[in-house]
Amino acid sequence: MYLGIDLGTSGVKVVLIDEAQAVLETGHATLGVQTPRPGWSEQTPQDWIDATRAAIADLNQPLDKVAGIGLSGQMHGAVCLDASDNVLRPAILWNDGRAADEAIALDADPRFHDITGNLVFAGFTAPKLVWMQQHEPDLFARIRRVLLPKDYLRLWLTGEAISDMSDASGTSWFSPAERDWSDDLLAATGMDRSMMPALAEGSEVAGHLRSDIAAELGLPAGIPVAGGAGDNAATAIGAGITGPGPGLVSLGTSGVIFAATDRFLPAPETAIHAFCHALPGQWHQMGVILSAAGCLEWWSGICGRPAPDLLAELGTDVGQPGRIAFWPYLSGERTPLNNPAQRAGFTGMSGRSDRAQMTRAVLEGVALALAENMAALTAAGGGADSLIAMGGGARSDLWLGMLAQATGVPVLRPAGAETGAGFGAARLALMAATGAGSDAMTPPDIAARFDPDPALLSGWSEALERLQEQRA
Known part of the structure; x- marks a missing residue:
């Protein structure tokens, strides 16, 4: 063991x-x-x-x-x-x-x-x-x-x-x-x-x-x-991500788009992170937002309702982005803004706005911020052809569907997504104790797949453009 x-x-x-x-x-x-x-x-x-x-x-x-x-x-x-x-x-x-x-x-x-x-x-x-x-x-x-x-x-x-x-x-x-x-x-x-x-x-x-x-x-x-x-x-190791191909999206307290590379690909002008991977001779690129599932937990506290109850009010239909926009910058922001003073907020509300619409805006805002990170990785010469979703937020079908639309690539939820980094750490323990290489890591079983709908992509791209314009 x-x-x-x-x-x-x-x-x-x-x-x-x-x-x-x-x-x-x-x-x-x-x-x-x-x-x-x-x-x-x-x-x-x-x-x-x-x-x-x-x-x-x-x-x-x-x-x-x-x-x-x-x-x-x-x-x-x-x-x-x-x-x-x-x-x-x-x-x-x-x-x-x-x-x-x-x-x-x-x-x-x-x-x-x-x-x-x-x-x-x-x-x-x-x-x-x-x-x-x-x-x-x-x-x-x-x-x-x-x-x-x-x-x-x-x-x-x-x-x-x-x-x-x-x-x-x-x-x-x-x-x-x-x-x-x-x-x-x-x-x-x-x-x-x-x-x-x-x-x-x-x-x-x-x-x-x-x-x-x-x-x-x-x-x-x-x-x-x-x-x-x-x-x-470690989460990437848990998901079997050791080289180019599928990437990782993590919906924990923070949010991450992660892509492994077989060479060091720095691009500081994009505000992505270019780091060593956990395996010899491997590196990775990473875009980070400081508040992801943390935004939902914050909103849950404001509403006085558990996050699962708030999600249950929304159903599972991804559709087009709503009229209310949310900036998910509760703790400032890293990629692509590099601005610790950036702060969160809602825009587009009216007297008819309700809790469910605002909950949906929180999910959409996080998805769009992660889409910005995906674009930054692509601009830096990396990127991924699909994303394996990990972290507590990966339990939400709606959120993963939104991520597929916002990033334009399939999002895959493995069985046991919540074991993430701890599972990766255990795999590294096995490798250190036995001398096994990365080829000993089997890819995860996929429990659900969320594909982008081509008919919705333009609407999500326009929502990202609006958010960027308002922020500027």
Whole structure:
């Protein structure tokens, strides 16, 4: 058996698979996010450990036969540790916009585009550390190590400070072409290589489980912990996406269009992300919106009704976009806007607008924003001929039908779509423990397919154009 641990923003999910990569069981524990100021987003790293313990305890099967662990997690977060590996402050998360000015300043240095192949987004790790230099200098002076969220779990599990190539790609300190830290970029932000974790490929062994933690969790001591991956690369591994062909659309808290490539294809002018994949010699392109299913959860809270109830009011007919438009920018935006100050809103409402129309607008707004990302990937030389849908939002037939219309390509829902990144992490654990290659990953069984209707495509294209014009 192999255990995948996925550290998300809203919770920790664990997935247990057997040697044939069949899911045996899943466990879950929730997490909260602190927002001490508008635009800020933080979590306490100890909460991640507590939630991982609870998620593993949620499993009913004995774990004494587990042969490896894989990790995936939310990217870009800054976990700052002192010389004794004590946490200095709450982790600053991926959707935190406080470092917008610092990101603009770093992005003006051409070395960041040249070396990373990416814009410097406010949510990336490096500008957060520059913000700390300027606003929390006493804490910054005590930093001896910076880890990404899932790698803080690795430190707890193994005692080793190691990251993987896909997660490291999102820091603005890393060269995806060289698959290594950049000393020039570290120095440009007052950092150095000694403050960075060691590096491993996602499918390689990156530490072994400590005996005391093994005894606590009911796992065998000394089993390997794979390098793992950032959450989107891990989700792609779970969906069997390792090269050109089908891509991934993720409808989690954030939204992602992901396409694997067999070469590094940077295009910072498009605001796409060009990162290493979780496998050696592979890369990927990725467009990211910061609020996807998170928009539906926000609207659910406003309405005081569970999201499934709101969706049930809409039926399953995709049709043409409605008159009400929604901008899904609750936390600012990345691709293609790169604007942490961008905010959400409804337009086109009248005195006859009702809740169902506004719920539909939320879904349409997310679908159209993801279509912008798909267009950006195509403009950057990548793209996908179809999209495998993952994440909690993938349970909605209507939403996936909208995505097919907005992007113009078939959208496929695999069986077990919600296991996503945790399943990918478990697959990486299997590869690290056994030495198996990516050819051991079977593609997922497809439970449903949503094809674009040619008669509706022009209407959805016009809706996207209207949204862009209004935004401009």
